[in-house]
Amino acid sequence: MTGTRPLALITGASGGIGYELARQFAEHGYDLVVNAEDERLETAAESLRATGAEVRAVRADLLTGEGVDTLLAALDGLTVDTAALNAGIGRGGAFVDTDPADDQAVIDLNVTATVRLAKPLLRAMVARGAGRLAFTSSVASTMPGPFQPVYNASKSFVQSFAEALREEVRDTGVTITSFLPAATETDFFRRAGMADDTRIGTMKKDDPAQVAEQAFKAIVKGEKKVVTGSLKAKAQGLAGKVVPEGVKAAAHRKLAEPGTGKKPERRE
Numbered sequence: 001m002t003g004t005r006p007l008a009l010i011t012g013a014s015g016g017i018g019y020e021l022a023r024q025f026a027e028h029g030y031d032l033v034v035n036a037e038d039e040r041l042e043t044a045a046e047s048l049r050a051t052g053a054e055v056r057a058v059r060a061d062l063l064t065g066e067g068v069d070t071l072l073a074a075l076d077g078l079t080v081d082t083a084a085l086n087a088g089i090g091r092g093g094a095f096v097d098t099d100p101a102d103d104q105a106v107i108d109l110n111v112t113a114t115v116r117l118a119k120p121l122l123r124a125m126v127a128r129g130a131g132r133l134a135f136t137s138s139v140a141s142t143m144p145g146p147f148q149p150v151y152n153a154s155k156s157f158v159q160s161f162a163e164a165l166r167e168e169v170r171d172t173g174v175t176i177t178s179f180l181p182a183a184t185e186t187d188f189f190r191r192a193g194m195a196d197d198t199r200i201g202t203m204k205k206d207d208p209a210q211v212a213e214q215a216f217k218a219i220v221k222g223e224k225k226v227v228t229g230s231l232k233a234k235a236q237g238l239a240g241k242v243v244p245e246g247v248k249a250a251a252h253r254k255l256a257e258p259g260t261g262k263k264p265e266r267r268e
Contacts, residue, residue, distance in 0.1 A: 001031055001054055001078055009033045009080050011062060011071070011117070012087030014040040016186030017136065019048075020212030021084055026053035028216070033078070035071050035087070037061035062087050062113040063105055072120060079128075082219060083121045085114050086136040090151035092194035092201075092256060103150045110154035115161070122165065122174065129173040134219045135162045137178040139233060142240030143248035147256035151192070166224060175222030179215040182233035184208050200255040206230050 001007060008025040012018035014036035022034050022044070031054040034045055038059075045057035060070035088110045091102040118133065125131025138152075141159040145152025162178035169176060183189075185205040194201040206229035214228040227237030240248065254260060 001056065003079070005029055005031045006081040007031050007033065007078060009075065009083040011035045011085055014038050014044045016188065017181060017184060017208045017211050018086040019044050020209045021086060021215055022048055023051070024212050024216035025082070026051040030082070031055070033058060033075065035060060035062070037067065063109045068113050068116045071117070080121060080124065082132040082134070084134040084136070084219065085117055087113065088136060090148060090188060090192035092148050092192045092198060093258060094147055095149050106150045106154055111157050114158060118165070122169070125174045126169060126172045131174045132177065132219055132222065133174065134177040134179065134215070137162065137180045139180050139182040139227065139236045139240065141180065142237065143252055144245055145256065146249055146253040147258065177219045177223055178225050179218055180225070180227045180237060181211045181229050182206055182236050184211050184229065194256065197258045197261045198256050199260040202261040206233055
């Protein structure tokens, strides 16, 4: 990296919100370090280089400690002006039925990797007295998640973590932003096993480009917390503040319970 342009790190950048967020930074004059675990990363990086940004692609699986170490090693010697910790996964299904290894994977990526990456990034920013750290939270963080319980809990952790860090660094020149998308048109629901047989998996979802554009604006402004996406998403965010937990849990069940998906139309 030449160091003549600000540098942004985006995890989970091979597609969906992460890729669109990386594109926002690239189009606004940033060079990039992008990370994902899958083979789509280099294709995404090539597309981002077409904007004129210098892009370093670091393929590493943040589910593992080795993957986190690989990404941190790739950042050695670089000044990360903005970091968006976006990588995350979910797993649908009743808790009594899901594989414990899948539950642990959600925790390892959404919680453990987020904490491990945040510490060195934030330490460096505080030492410089400047920087922006962002977390992809979720509207799911505001409600219990029947049939998606570990994911919702993991995002509640991310949201609480972000708000706590924000208070800790409030006088340092560093900003902490959390953004909360609702259901977005990405690969998330397929990977979570929820794409075909749940209402939330089959319903119309928000545009990841719209989510990323709103998130980018919030991050560069140093805003604390923003619900991103459609008006429907913003209404969900408002409801999360006032609706009782039991009511939210029942509503989430109707969206996430297997068998609630729209049946395909029958053709004669």
